[in-house]
Amino acid sequence: MAKVTYGGLSYECGGNSILDCLTAQGVPVPSSCRAGVCQSCIMRVVDGQVPQKASGGLKPTLIAQNYFLACACYPETDVEVVLPDAALGKMNTRVIRVEQLNADVLGIWLKPSRPLEYKAGQFINLFKDESTTRSYSLASVPALEETLFLNVRRVPDGLMSSWLFENLKPDDELTISDAAGDCFYVTGKPEQNILLIATGSGLAPLYGIIRDALLNGHQGMLSLYHGSYNPDGFYLVEELRQLMLAHQNFKYIPCVSDGEATDGYTPGMVLDVAMTKHADLTGWRVFLCGNPEMVKTAKRQTFFAGASMRDIFADPF
Numbered sequence: 001m002a003k004v005t006y007g008g009l010s011y012e013c014g015g016n017s018i019l020d021c022l023t024a025q026g027v028p029v030p031s032s033c034r035a036g037v038c039q040s041c042i043m044r045v046v047d048g049q050v051p052q053k054a055s056g057g058l059k060p061t062l063i064a065q066n067y068f069l070a071c072a073c074y075p076e077t078d079v080e081v082v083l084p085d086a087a088l089g090k091m092n093t094r095v096i097r098v099e100q101l102n103a104d105v106l107g108i109w110l111k112p113s114r115p116l117e118y119k120a121g122q123f124i125n126l127f128k129d130e131s132t133t134r135s136y137s138l139a140s141v142p143a144l145e146e147t148l149f150l151n152v153r154r155v156p157d158g159l160m161s162s163w164l165f166e167n168l169k170p171d172d173e174l175t176i177s178d179a180a181g182d183c184f185y186v187t188g189k190p191e192q193n194i195l196l197i198a199t200g201s202g203l204a205p206l207y208g209i210i211r212d213a214l215l216n217g218h219q220g221m222l223s224l225y226h227g228s229y230n231p232d233g234f235y236l237v238e239e240l241r242q243l244m245l246a247h248q249n250f251k252y253i254p255c256v257s258d259g260e261a262t263d264g265y266t267p268g269m270v271l272d273v274a275m276t277k278h279a280d281l282t283g284w285r286v287f288l289c290g291n292p293e294m295v296k297t298a299k300r301q302t303f304f305a306g307a308s309m310r311d312i313f314a315d316p317f
């Protein structure tokens, strides 16, 4: 009979779901519908395998990270499981390079003390001290770079960003968490067109996702719209233009919302520009990152333009 291990203790499942098995033992697993719909009972398997049916309805990016629904999971073999938050460990990193990418965005390159398993576009938590933590998306691609690349936006009076802008230097040590999040590229549909929209440092995960997709031979269109008030707000411009020259299926459209646009910058709010160009998103995959209001509105608009909810990935960092 299959056993479920959680928190160092093992329980006989006895033909019950993992949710029923664990809650009967007093383990506080969040749940609501108990019917595989609401996804509130999501857990992650860290040892063993759960039946395929247990991940029905989850996004491919979550399935790729071994997430499943505890209420829909009737294990056939022994498994060890954790709640999503408990899956994140911590590690030390050394600062390799610090460079301002523009007036408001700091580029930080980190070397982890042990290999970090991650996908470009996921986020890590950065710890300043016990009580100050912030999440930052990874702009690096594991297969291309040994160092982790973060883009930190300066937040007025922000505890973490002010500290990083004013103090961080090469050879400093920083503590980060393992990577998490479902905003990353999944292989398997190389012909699918992909729309990517970012404001500010929301570019970070998309810079990683685009390079990861191209590295994996993605053949569908990759259309990146990056928004800023004025041309000074952009960064990685040369890198993205070079990428566009090297790959016919990648288009980079920097959009300026304030004043006249010149020199290859498109005038208008980034979401308006993108949605005018892409009125029909049926069959498209969509990545949205940056300002939370923009991300919220863009989710709705891209869904109404035909993109499936399963194909819309968002990151409000």
Ligand code: FES
Binding pocket: 030, 031, 032, 033, 034, 035, 036, 037, 038, 039, 040, 041, 042, 069, 070, 071, 072
């Ligand atoms: S409790 Fe709703 S999906 Fe499991």
